[in-house]
Amino acid sequence: MLTEERQRFILEQLEQTPVVKLKDLMTALGASESTIRRDLGELEDAGKLRRIHGGAERLPQTKSEPSVQEKATQHLTAKAQIAKAAAAMVPAHACIFLDAGTTTAQMIPMLAGRDVTVVTTGVDNASALADANIEAYILGGKIKSATKATVGAETVSGLQKRHFDYAFLGTNGIHPKFGLTTPDAEEAVVKTTAINQSHTAVVLADASKFGEVSNALFAKINQVVILTPSLAQLSPVYADYPNIQEV
C-alpha cells in the first residue's frame, strides 16, 4: 500500500463522515499506528484536515460531490427521452425491476395508470411509485445514504426470490473493454443479480456515460439492452453492438 493511496483513502473517508478514528484507519488500511500518524500529520500540514485526539476531523469548508438533486437537473431532457422509450417497452401485466437512481425515476410518471407491478431498490423511487398509485414493492436491506438505494445480502436474497419480465437500470460508465460500471461495489452486486433474475435487462444511458469507467463492474455490454438518445454522437466503436439502441 503506497503512501499516496493511504492518504487518498483517508480524505475519501472524511468526505463521508466528519471524523475518522486512528484505530479504524489502522485496521482499514492494514498499516501500523506510526504510519497512520505520519499520514495524518502530513495531511494536516498540507491543510487537508485537522488532527484531533484519537484521529482527525474534516475541515469545515469541505466541498461535496454533486448531490442527488444537482444531478437530477443536469441531463433532464435526454433522460426523459430515454425513460419514455423504456416505459414503452413494458407490456401490460408485466412485472419489472426498477433500479434506484434519477434516470429510472423518470419512467415512473410514464407508467402511471398502467397495469404493471414494479419492484425497486430505490427509496425515492418507491415513494414516487406510491404517489403514482402503481403497485410497488421495495426490497429490504441497508440504505446507502448517498444514493438512498437498498444494498447488501438481504437485498440480493430478496431479488433471488423473484423474476422480472424486464429490469431497467442506470449506470455510471459504459466502456467497450471494461463493461458497465458503477462507483459502489454493493450496488453493483444488486444490479448484477437483478439482471440475472430478469428476462430482458435494459440499461438507460445518456451520452455522458459512454467511454466512462467507474469502480465496480456489474455487467458486460452484450448482456443487456442499452437505450441511448444520441447514438450518432458516439464513438464508432459502439456501432458494432446491435444491443445499443437509439431512441
Place this chain on the structure above:
Amino acid sequence: MLTEERQRFILEQLEQTPVVKLKDLMTALGASESTIRRDLGELEDAGKLRRIHGGAERLPQTKSEPSVQEKATQHLTAKAQIAKAAAAMVPAHACIFLDAGTTTAQMIPMLAGRDVTVVTTGVDNASALADANIEAYILGGKIKSATKATVGAETVSGLQKRHFDYAFLGTNGIHPKFGLTTPDAEEAVVKTTAINQSHTAVVLADASKFGEVSNALFAKINQVVILTPSLAQLSPVYADYPNIQEV
C-alpha cells in the same frame, strides 16, 4: 467515541431542543458522568452553551436567521415533545424499530449523530434517516400508497428475523377495552410483529388518540409503554395504567 464527536453531538442536540439533560447525554453517548461534565465545561468555556443544574441550555441566539428554527424549537408541538422524550430513551449502540408515520418521523432529527441502528417500514422515514446519516434498514414488502409503509408477508418475515432493543410505534386509537388500534389490518400485523420482536415497545400518542377505536387491533394497552404529553387532560381511566407515561 471521540471528544470532538461528543461535543458536536451535544451542540446539535441544543439546536433541536433548548435544554439538554446530563443523564440523557450519558445514555445517548454511552459515556460516564465525568466525561459529559467535562465536555459541558469545555463547551461553556468556549462560549457555546450555558451550564444549568442537571444539564445545559442553549445560548440566546443573536444571529442571522433566528425566526424559522427557533420558532420550530421553542414552541414544540405535542408530537415533537413526545418524539424528544422517545429519542432520549434510546441508549448508545441500540438497534431500534421505527414505525412508519409522521409521529415517529419526528424522532429522526433527534437521533442524528447518535450511534444507533434503525430499522423501519416507512419509505419516507427511510429517506429521512438516510439524509440524517443514520445507519438505516428498510424492510422489504408491498408499499401501501396511502401511508407509504411496507406491509405483507415479506415485511413480517423480515421482522421475524430481527430483534430490537426498542420499537417506537404510532397508533390511531387507544381504548381501555379495545386496546391499540389502526385502520389497516395489514399494518396492524406488522406492528404486532414489531412489538413481539422488541425488548421494549413504545407507543407515541398525543391526547387526540385516547378513547378512539379504529378497525384493527395490534396490541393491548399493557403490552407497551405509552408516551403522551398531556396525561392530566385525559379521562381518569388512564391513570390506572403505570405504563402510560407523561413526558
Place this chain on the structure above:
DNA sequence: CGATTTTTTGAATGTTTTTGAAAGAAAAGG
C-alpha cells in the same frame, strides 16, 4: 551490476491526555 544513500516503515520508549470512579460539598425538593 553492486554498493550506497535515501525514504519508508514498524516497534519501543517515555510523556501527555483522556477517562471513569470515589468522596465530599452544594443545590434542589419535600
Place this chain on the structure above:
DNA sequence: CCTTTTCTTTCAAAAACATTCAAAAAATCG
C-alpha cells in the same frame, strides 16, 4: 429539617501521543 440529586475536586488507570531508532524497501550512483 432531612433526603435526594447534582456538582466539584481529586486520583489512578487506560488510551493516545510525540519521539527515537533500527530494519526494510526504494532510489540513486559509481
